[in-house]
Amino acid sequence: MSPTTEASSAPRSRPRRRRSRLQRKQTRLAWLLLLPALVAVGLVALYPLGRTIYYSFTDQQFLSGIEATHWIGLENYKDLIHDTLFRDAVVLTVKFTLITVAFEFLLGMIIALTVNSGFKGRGVMRAMMLVPWAIPTVVSALMWKWMYNDIYGVINDAGVRLHLISHNVAWIAQPNTALGAAAASDIWKTTPFVALLLLAGLQVIPTELYEAARVDGASAWQQFWRITMPLLRPAILVALIFRTLDALRVFDVFYVFFGNRPDTQTMAIFAQDTIVGTGDVGYGSAACVAIFLIIGLFTVIYVTFMRVEQQ
Numbered sequence: 001m002s003p004t005t006e007a008s009s010a011p012r013s014r015p016r017r018r019r020s021r022l023q024r025k026q027t028r029l030a031w032l033l034l035l036p037a038l039v040a041v042g043l044v045a046l047y048p049l050g051r052t053i054y055y056s057f058t059d060q061q062f063l064s065g066i067e068a069t070h071w072i073g074l075e076n077y078k079d080l081i082h083d084t085l086f087r088d089a090v091v092l093t094v095k096f097t098l099i100t101v102a103f104e105f106l107l108g109m110i111i112a113l114t115v116n117s118g119f120k121g122r123g124v125m126r127a128m129m130l131v132p133w134a135i136p137t138v139v140s141a142l143m144w145k146w147m148y149n150d151i152y153g154v155i156n157d158a159g160v161r162l163h164l165i166s167h168n169v170a171w172i173a174q175p176n177t178a179l180g181a182a183a184a185s186d187i188w189k190t191t192p193f194v195a196l197l198l199l200a201g202l203q204v205i206p207t208e209l210y211e212a213a214r215v216d217g218a219s220a221w222q223q224f225w226r227i228t229m230p231l232l233r234p235a236i237l238v239a240l241i242f243r244t245l246d247a248l249r250v251f252d253v254f255y256v257f258f259g260n261r262p263d264t265q266t267m268a269i270f271a272q273d274t275i276v277g278t279g280d281v282g283y284g285s286a287a288c289v290a291i292f293l294i295i296g297l298f299t300v301i302y303v304t305f306m307r308v309e310q311q
Contacts, residue, residue, distance in 0.1 A: 055285035062279030076286035097247035108194030141256035144185040201235025
């Protein structure tokens with residue numbers, strides 16, 4: 001190697017070293033700034049999750065100071081598999097999730113497409129559509145519970161006046177209408193949330209794509225399936241995951257409507273009643289871990305399906 005080559009290569013190595021040192025400093029600074037957030041997440045989320053998993057392998061009771069806690073391994077999970085009440089709670093929760101998420105997505109898409117179009121007063125409509133979502137869930141559930149009342153509820157009164165039903169119906173008390181009543185309340189409240197997420201996805205789609213499609217002679221239906229749906233997939237995925245997670249851990253609507261009725265217990269109510277009602281923390285923790293795994297399974301299914309669709 002000639003001296004000129006060595007001289008030319010020497011200055012080049014110095015900037016690289018400087019850049020690598022700068023990158024290491026920036027990385028250390030980034031971790032240092034993230035440390036408070038990581039500690040907060042660990043204390044708020046990871047530590048309770050770890051304790052719950054640990055308790056699920058024990059016979060921990062609510063008043064643990066009275067009786068000693070013992071390690072029992074997988075006994076809680078074995079009992080949980082054969083527990084008919086828990087199986088019924090899982091089936092009810094999954095049914096509720098499928099019904100509500102499907103209707104909320106369909107209605108939310110219609111609302112988002114309508115609000116995204118140009119017409120007078122769409123700003124007012126955007127504000128009004130968020131009113132049900134802004135109402136606290138317990139307040140909304142109480143309101144719907146009064147509306148469902150079989151004696152003086154407005155739903156029975158309107159149904160009889162419009163000849164949709166022949167007599168007043170106990171919507172909440174009857175097993176064949178209880179699930180539908182709870183689902184209707186949840187759909188009314190959370191459809192605006194889905195519409196808001198989908199509307200955000202619609203507004204980032206370039207309008208030039210639709211103009212080019214119209215020039216090429218594409219119909220509105222073809223534009224929807226060829227442009228809107230493919231570009232809206234990330235927003236759809238976020239909306240479906242958020243709503244599925246909320247629906248699978250539903251508690252307040254069913255608790256306000258039905259309390260601790262065995263035939264209308266969701267997974268969350270089952271876990272709460274086991275831990276607080278009967279004081280069996282170990283068994284209730286196993287139910288909480290099972291709920292966590294079921295929710296994780298639904299999330300994996302959504303993400304996998306969306307990745308396959310994008311390929």
